[in-house]
Amino acid sequence: MYQFSRGMYRELAKDVDASVCEEAHQHVLHACEQNIERLVGDRHYFARPARTLFNDIRRYFPMTAQARVWSVVQRYVACAEEWLDRLPQNGIDVNGQPLQCRATTRRGTACQRMPLPHNGYCPSHQHLAETEELDDVREAIAA
Numbered sequence: 001m002y003q004f005s006r007g008m009y010r011e012l013a014k015d016v017d018a019s020v021c022e023e024a025h026q027h028v029l030h031a032c033e034q035n036i037e038r039l040v041g042d043r044h045y046f047a048r049p050a051r052t053l054f055n056d057i058r059r060y061f062p063m064t065a066q067a068r069v070w071s072v073v074q075r076y077v078a079c080a081e082e083w084l085d086r087l088p089q090n091g092i093d094v095n096g097q098p099l100q101c102r103a104t105t106r107r108g109t110a111c112q113r114m115p116l117p118h119n120g121y122c123p124s125h126q127h128l129a130e131t132e133e134l135d136d137v138r139e140a141i142a143a
Contacts, residue, residue: 001036001037001039001040001080002033004036004076004079004080004083005029005032005033005035005036005037006032007076008032008036008072008073008076009028009029009032011072011076012028012032012057012061012069012072012073013025013028015061015062015065015068015069016028016060016061017060017061017062020059020060021060024060027057027060028057028060031053031056031057032053032057035049035052035053035056035077036077036080039077039080039081039084040084043084043120044102044119044120049077049081050073050074050077050078053073053077054069054070054073057069057073099114099115100112100113100114100115101113101114101115101120101121101122101124101125102115102120102121102125102128103121103122103124103125103128111124111125119132
C-alpha cells in the first residue's frame with residue numbers, strides 16, 4: 001500500500017504551499033500514509049476515505065489547485081480500493097494479520113470466525129450485515 005500513498009504524495013507535492021507552514025510537505029505525506037493505512041485496516045468502518053484525506057490536506061494547497069488535488073485524491077483512493085477488492089481472501093489481510101468477523105459474541109468478545117469477503121461478517125452474523133444495509137437505505141432516504 002506504500003506505493004499508493006507515495007504515488008499520491010509525489011503527484012501532489014508540486015502544488016503544496018510551503019508558506020502555510022514549514023512542515024507542509026511532511027503533513028501531506030503523513031496524511032496520505034495514514035489514510036491508506038486506515039483504508040487497509042479499517043475498511044468497513046471508513047465510509048469516505050477520499051473526502052477524509054482531502055479535508056485533512058486541503059489547507060496546504062492554494063485555492064487554485066484544490067480541484068486538481070481532489071481529483072488526484074479520488075483517483076488514488078479508488079485505485080487502492082479496487083486493488084484491495086481484487087486481493088484473494090485466504091484468511092490473512094494485507095498486513096499478514098488473520099481476518100476476523102466484525103461482530104461480537106453475547107459475552108462481548110470478538111467473534112473469532114472467518115468472515116465472508118463481501119461484508120466482513122461470518123455466516124453466523126450475516127443478519128448484522130442486512131441491518132447495516134437497511135440503515136444505509138434509511139440514511140439515503142432521510143438525506
